[in-house]
Amino acid sequence: EAGVAQSPRYKIIEKRQSVAFWCNPISGHATLYWYQQILGQGPKLLIQFQNNGVVDDSQLPKDRFSAERLKGVDSTLKIQPAKLEDSAVYLCASSGLRGGSRSYEQYFGPGTRLTVT
Amino acid sequence: DQQVKQNSPSLSVQEGRISILNCDYTNSMFDYFLWYKKYPAEGPTFLISISSIKDKNEDGRFTVFLNKSAKHLSLHIVPSQPGDSAVYFCAVKSNYQLIWGAGTKLIIKP
Numbered sequence: 001e002a003g004v005a006q007s008p009r010y011k012i013i014e015k016r017q018s019v020a021f022w023c024n025p026i027s028g029h030a031t032l033y034w035y036q037q038i039l040g041q042g043p044k045l046l047i048q049f050q051n052n053g054v055v056d057d058s059q060l061p062k063d064r065f066s067a068e069r070l071k072g073v074d075s076t077l078k079i080q081p082a083k084l085e086d087s088a089v090y091l092c093a094s095s096g097l098r099g100g101s102r103s104y105e106q107y108f109g110p111g112t113r114l115t116v117t
Numbered sequence: 118d119q120q121v122k123q124n125s126p127s128l129s130v131q132e133g134r135i136s137i138l139n140c141d142y143t144n145s146m147f148d149y150f151l152w153y154k155k156y157p158a159e160g161p162t163f164l165i166s167i168s169s170i171k172d173k174n175e176d177g178r179f180t181v182f183l184n185k186s187a188k189h190l191s192l193h194i195v196p197s198q199p200g201d202s203a204v205y206f207c208a209v210k211s212n213y214q215l216i217w218g219a220g221t222k223l224i225i226k227p
Contacts, residue, residue, distance in 0.1 A: 042218050
């Protein structure tokens, strides 16, 4: 079974530029998550999709961040314009086990390390 | 306001000895707890979990203990091996999401 795929793995941009990240979850997983992980901190949830609908985007800075999952499969996360404080690792995760406690087990991609200069 | 705290940023343990990683949480309503392991340049991977109806769950060398009255959980690794060197995150289920601690970097010395 293929894991969660993310691209690019690394990205360096200047502040005020835009950037997009792509994620392909594990086949059949209905739930997709985007996290931001700043060095020395735990992952912070940005947005959660169930199929192609948004479950929670309360911590997404909507003035500059956007995300979509048009066909309920892969997803893109965009930042426009980027700020210095957006430097972080952006992790995509998916889950799909229905029912019971195991539905909370999330499977992560390798992440995209973003550096904003 | 951190709901999940891992107060030790790092821990160094001799190979073959026991590693104990700790996690504290603030909300007594939390009912499901998970540990993840993360290697550099990789995403976190699920390690072990425990429901609040239990106080212990064991999987091979890994055991998680839950003390609900103290709102504390711990992960024991016995015996510790070099491949266990990684960052360990505890996470708790809140509604349909996970709230994460800041992680503890475990270093296993040969």
